[in-house]
Amino acid sequence: MILSIDGSAGVSGDRLLAAFVDAGWPVSRLRGVLAQLPVPPSVVRLHRRREGTAVEFRWPGRGRRPPRPAHEIVRALRRCAVPAGLRRPAVTILRRLIQAEAAVHHCPPGRVLLYQLSEPDTLADLLGFSAGLAFFRIRRVVASPLLVGARHRDHDGRGQSAPGPAVCRLPVGWPVWWSRQAVEYTTPTGAAIVTALARPAAEVAAGRVMAVGRGMPWPPRPGLGPVTLTILTASRYA
Numbered sequence: 355m356i357l358s359i360d361g362s363a364g365v366s367g368d369r370l371l372a373a374f375v376d377a378g379w380p381v382s383r384l385r386g387v388l389a390q391l392p393v394p395p396s397v398v399r400l401h402r403r404r405e406g407t408a409v410e411f412r413w414p415g416r417g418r419r420p421p422r423p424a425h426e427i428v429r430a431l432r433r434c435a436v437p438a439g440l441r442r443p444a445v446t447i448l449r450r451l452i453q454a455e456a457a458v459h460h461c462p463p464g465r466v467l468l469y470q471l472s473e474p475d476t477l478a479d480l481l482g483f484s485a486g487l488a489f490f491r492i493r494r495v496v497a498s499p500l501l502v503g504a505r506h507r508d509h510d511g512r513g514q515s516a517p518g519p520a521v522c523r524l525p526v527g528w529p530v531w532w533s534r535q536a537v538e539y540t541t542p543t544g545a546a547i548v549t550a551l552a553r554p555a556a557e558v559a560a561g562r563v564m565a566v567g568r569g570m571p572w573p574p575r576p577g578l579g580p581v582t583l584t585i586l587t588a589s590r591y592a
Contacts, residue, residue, distance in 0.1 A: 355585055357490070357584075358555060359495065359548060359552060359582075360584070361498045361548065362531070363578070364544065365539075365544030365547065366543060366571065367483065367547065369570060371478075371479050372406065372407050372408050372567075373581050374486030374490070375486075376569055377566060379486050379489050381398065381400055383485065383489060387481060392433070395478060396412050397411065401570070406569055406570040408572035408574070409569075410572045411474075411475060413474050413475075422468055423465075424466040427448065428445065431448060431481065440481075444480040446551065447483075447484075447550045450524070450549060451471060451546045454523045454524045454546070455468070455471075470507060470511070471542065480543070483547060495551045496553050499529035500529075500539075501540060502517050502522075502530050502531065502532055502539060503533045503535050503538055503539040504534050504536050505536045505537050520542040525540075528554075537575075561586035563586045564585045568583075569582075
């Protein structure tokens, strides 16, 4: 199977994961995978709307967490009690994120501290997306250019009117659309998923559509539309 990601509305981990559910991945499978996280969510709830599906996570004792060394997050992901083949894409994406942060902060990857990316939502999005790839038997991922907006959250969670440094770094060599709108269309996690796993969408020459999913953010964010995933079989490649 081929997964085609439409990046015209930007990409983020929560919307990509929700799009898999919207395409037909049973939420019971998602709950089973996330139960293997070091801190499983206490609630996994779907919100289905005309525009698409959103997935809400609630975490026990949720509060602002201190930054954590990146290698601790990698270790926690590797210890999840799921098949190694299911974890592998998640680890690849996480390492891509760490390399970008290291480049931005001019330090070795082993010294990177993760702030928002250390939140349990990030591990849930990465492991959930990887499990979605396995469920649909995805063998190749392609994506269109990514929409990048003039908005990001800094390490203190404050909104800044500029693209995030990691989001600027991750798509180097990848086609993007730049927007002056103060909307975080593409997040670091979304950019890492695409640039770590995908190839330009022009490589797909022919295929048969098997499923389509549209993923929305939760909570809803003004100006942020759905990410559309198309799952197809392909008869040949360019």
